[in-house]
Amino acid sequence: MSIPAVGPVAFTPFVPGTLPVDSATAAGATQGSTGADFGQLLANGLQQLQGLHAQSDQLAVAAATGDLNAIHDYTITATEAAVATQLTAAVRNKALEAFQSIMQMPI
Amino acid sequence: MGAFDVLGIAGSSMALHQTWLDCLSNNIANINTARPTSGPAFQAQYAMAAAVPGGGVRLSGIAVGDPTGRVVYQPDSPLADAKGYVRMPDIDLGSQMSQLIMAQRGFQAQAAVVRDAQDVYASALSIGR
Numbered sequence: 001m002s003i004p005a006v007g008p009v010a011f012t013p014f015v016p017g018t019l020p021v022d023s024a025t026a027a028g029a030t031q032g033s034t035g036a037d038f039g040q041l042l043a044n045g046l047q048q049l050q051g052l053h054a055q056s057d058q059l060a061v062a063a064a065t066g067d068l069n070a071i072h073d074y075t076i077t078a079t080e081a082a083v084a085t086q087l088t089a090a091v092r093n094k095a096l097e098a099f100q101s102i103m104q105m106p107i
Numbered sequence: 108m109g110a111f112d113v114l115g116i117a118g119s120s121m122a123l124h125q126t127w128l129d130c131l132s133n134n135i136a137n138i139n140t141a142r143p144t145s146g147p148a149f150q151a152q153y154a155m156a157a158a159v160p161g162g163g164v165r166l167s168g169i170a171v172g173d174p175t176g177r178v179v180y181q182p183d184s185p186l187a188d189a190k191g192y193v194r195m196p197d198i199d200l201g202s203q204m205s206q207l208i209m210a211q212r213g214f215q216a217q218a219a220v221v222r223d224a225q226d227v228y229a230s231a232l233s234i235g236r
Contacts, residue, residue, distance in 0.1 A: 072121040076114050076221060083111070083228045090232050 038095070049088050052081040112162060113224040117217050119163035124214040126166050127154040131207050134198050141179075141193040143186045148176025149196035173197045 059074040068074060109115075130152040140149045151172035159165050175197070182191030 070122055070125055072118055072125075072218075072221075076118045076121075079221065079225055080111050080114050083225070083232075086229075086232050090236075094235070 042091070042095075045088055045091065049081070049084050052077070052084050056081040113227075114221060116163040117221045117224070119159065119165060120217045121214055123154065123156055123164050123166055124210050124217065126169075127210040128207070128214070130154045130169065131203055131210060134196075135200070135203050135207075137196060138198050138200055138203075139195070141181065141184055141186050141195055142176070144178060144188045144192050144194050146194070147174035148194040149198075150174050151196060151198045 056074070056077045059068060059077050062068040063071075063074050134151045137149045142148050153170040153172070155167045155170055156164050157167035176194045177197050178192050179195045180191055181187055181193045184193050186193050
C-alpha cells in the first residue's frame, strides 16, 4: 500500500514571523530609548480595543431590539472583545511590574 | 493573518450553517404545499457553500429544486385541475431530516471550535502569570 503525498492547500495557516530585531540592540549599543514605541503600541491597542467594544455594544443593542440576524455574530464579537481586553490588561500589568522592579532596584 | 482569525472563520461557518438550517426549515415547512398543475410546484432550496481563499466559508448561492414536482391525485383539493390532480413539491423528508442533523452537527462543531479557541487564548494569556 502506498500513501499519496499530501497536496498543497489553498488556505495558508498562520506562520509565526520572526520578531524584528532592533539594530541598535542587536549591535549591543546602549542607546536610550525614546519611550514613544511602547506608548504608541499601547495607544494603538487601546484604540483597537475601543473599536471592538463599540462593535460588541452595537450588536448587543441589535439583540435587544430584535434586529440581530445571527446569535453567533454577537457572541463571537463579544468573545473577541473580552479576549482583547484581557490581553491589554495583561500587557499593562506586565509593564507596571517591570517598572516597579526597576524602581525597587537598590542603587 | 490576525490573532482572532479562528473566530472570524468560525463565524463565517456558523453563518453558512444557519442559512442551511433556514433553507431546510423552509423546505420542511412547505413539504405539503400543494399548487395547481398549471403552475410550478414549490421549489426546495439548497444552500451552496464555497471556500474563501483567505480562510472561512461563504454562501455562493441558493440552488432551487425541480419545479415539476410530483403530480398527485387529490380530487378533494380546491386547487385540483379538471382531472383531480395537484402539484406537490418534490422534497424527500428523510433527506431533509438527515441534512438537518448534518447542519446541526456542523454548527455545534464550529461552536466547539470557538469554545476551544477561547481556552487556547486563555492559556496563552496565563503564560508568565
